[in-house]
Amino acid sequence: MRQEQSLLRKSHFLGTKIRNLRKRNHLTMEDLSARCIRLDPELAPSVSYLSMIERGKRTPSYAMLQVIADVFQKSPEWFLDDAPEEEAIVPEKGNRGGISGMPLEPGFLFSGDILQIAIPEMxxxxxxxxxxxxxxxIRAYQEHHQNHFPDLERAADDIGNKQLPLSLEDMLDLAARQGLKVHWFQTPKNESGTHRLVTSFLDAPGKLMLNDALRSSPTRMKYDLAVHIGHCVLHRSDGLLHEMNIGPGAYELDPAQQSSSVNAQDILQAWRSFEASFFAGALLCPKVPFxxxxxxxxxxxxxHRLAGVTPSVAMRRMTVVSPYPHWHYFDAYTPGKLKAVYRGNGIPLPWGNMREVADPCQHWSVFRMITEPRQGSAAQISLLDVNGPPRLYCCESVKVTDLAGNNRVLCAGIDLNPAMEAQGMDAPAMTQELKQLCVSRGGEADIPAAMRRQLLMLARILNIHWLERGLQQQARLICSRGAVCPREPKCYGACQAT
Structure with missing residues (x-):
């Protein structure tokens, strides 16, 4: 009783501290209530009660405050009046776009008319x-909007009623409601090597052709169905999205079909393909339940097994539904063959589809998973120089095999610097210390115990289990190009003199 009276006397700033801390960690009141319920369903505050606490209308019991404090890895006393709060929190949107933009000056050279002439020649x-x-x-547009497309989310929710999971029978029923009648076709079995495989296409209005190979992969079949349903809902089956493929460069035209001129229809088709694909992910993994x-x-x-979807759908949707905005995602076949990329945190690409690079860094997790004979998933802590001080990343990579027999690596990761700064840590000093330690030990080093404890607290606040696993491994130096390798000795012989 005395403890509760003391809490009441010292709780004048408690609601403000909880609200600032919640916003600092990009959590809604629903998110915080749900996290508390998982820790202690009996003591956890409801959303409405949490709202009253934040507005100073209610004071939680000490036991309830303990639950809230555990979510943020703080002591209950931190929330009381005699514990100073860090400066007021205004959550930042983060880096808009995958790379830094450039000022379009002089403006008259960047007019729509001039660009329409210059871009095709370029x-x-x-x-x-x-x-x-x-x-x-499309990627720049997606990253600028940080993967938020509420109109597409709402359209998918209207069709699927936010059901998770959706069974194959559910998907076939939804396809039939859109007037799609399923037919099957077969393709010859691939020989060894790297292959592309047509999995489905619209043969005529209402006639959906599915590859017989999809019978062995219900999750991939559901994805194909979801994309075509999205095309019907969003684009009224106008026939532009006529084919779906898997394999390296599946989004590209065959070389014989490519032209040296820009085809406006190609750009429109690519955009509609993106919309239908995003719709498919939102239909199969609706935002709130997922x-x-x-x-x-x-x-x-x-x-992904509980959601009844492929690992790639689940990992792409992580970047959308997570309250933490600083994610990246790679879907790669071999170096130089990226099927999908998302860089909501501005991480540089280790390679690109526009041109081959002579010195790609081999220490990225996505590279290592491609080249090393290992299965399953792996977490990695990485340090990378990005326009100044090093940044700390953690990712989870998993090797999978597609229906055409190709090995792929899926990689989802987060930029840890914003999370470190949100908890009052000195991110530049910590990452610089860890970088120097890695440089002195050939490029990889154990994370110091004190720093690991701080980052472990961060992992529990973010509620990302593979971050905890990554902290048990050595941190690795990575770079966007081998020519700027920070390791000693450097990875590429040509870099020795630099």
Missing amino acids: LSQTGISGRQFAQLL RQLLDRYGYEVDA
């Missing part, structure tokens, strides 16, 4: 196809 001289240019535009699922299982990749 693409022709550089050998970049209209389809590749469209992918670059976030709740991931939150219960600490964002483990294996949560």
